[in-house]
Amino acid sequence: MAHDHDTDHDHDEHDHAHDHEHAEPELSEEEAAELERELVRRHALAQVRQYPDVALRMKAREVTEFDDDLAQLAERMKHLMADAQGVGLAANQIGLLQRIFVFEHGEEGTQSVVNPRIVDPSAETEVDSEGCLSLEGIRVPVERHVRLALEGLDPSGAELKLELEGMNARVVQHEVDHLDGVLIIDRTDDEHRKEALGLLRPQPVLR
Numbered sequence: 001m002a003h004d005h006d007t008d009h010d011h012d013e014h015d016h017a018h019d020h021e022h023a024e025p026e027l028s029e030e031e032a033a034e035l036e037r038e039l040v041r042r043h044a045l046a047q048v049r050q051y052p053d054v055a056l057r058m059k060a061r062e063v064t065e066f067d068d069d070l071a072q073l074a075e076r077m078k079h080l081m082a083d084a085q086g087v088g089l090a091a092n093q094i095g096l097l098q099r100i101f102v103f104e105h106g107e108e109g110t111q112s113v114v115n116p117r118i119v120d121p122s123a124e125t126e127v128d129s130e131g132c133l134s135l136e137g138i139r140v141p142v143e144r145h146v147r148l149a150l151e152g153l154d155p156s157g158a159e160l161k162l163e164l165e166g167m168n169a170r171v172v173q174h175e176v177d178h179l180d181g182v183l184i185i186d187r188t189d190d191e192h193r194k195e196a197l198g199l200l201r202p203q204p205v206l207r
């Protein structure tokens with residue numbers, strides 16, 4: 001899942017940074033840091049599968065081996081999510097069909113969840129706008145349960161149970177959807193879906 005602020009003005013920011021690079025070679029420290037973050041973000045995003053990649057539409061399999069490879073995968077996903085300035089990342093998004101995702105859990109830090117199960121979702125729901133690292137530039141309203149319990153395992157195989165609400169609950173519903181091949185464009189209303197699909201359609205190549 002993408003941060004609130006980072007998708008809407010993607011192209012503007014990029015063009016702007018680009019202009020500065022050429023017109024004003026002497027960047028302030030702040031501008032240089034911002035440009036560096038943007039380059040890191042773009043590099044990370046290049047490693048995230050983008051719609052309509054087929055891996056985003058497949059159901060990931062339960063993890064059965066809790067070995068070093070799994071621990072390393074979780075670490076890699078944490079770094080990639082942070083570099084991409086996201087708040088969640090599921091294995092499908094890097095082309096691996098295993099039921100594992102990472103998410104930003106407030107003060108608890110980044111958490112890795114394996115074989116997640118959503119338990120006792122609240123009847124109360126809330127509609128809010130969501131973005132996705134695999135759907136660059138798209139934000140659509142999505143209805144989610146406000147509270148839930150998340151059960152699963154950590155990468156070492158230890159049991160995990162988290163009581164989540166609000167933004168945290170929203171992010172894990174988004175990530176569990178990824179593991180089932182479901183995207184935010186499937187969860188939004190017809191009008192927003194149509195608009196998003198228009199933006200996602202490959203642009204004609206100019207010759």
Ligand SMILES: [Zn+2]
Pocket residue numbers: 001002131132133134174178
């Ligand atoms: Zn996503």
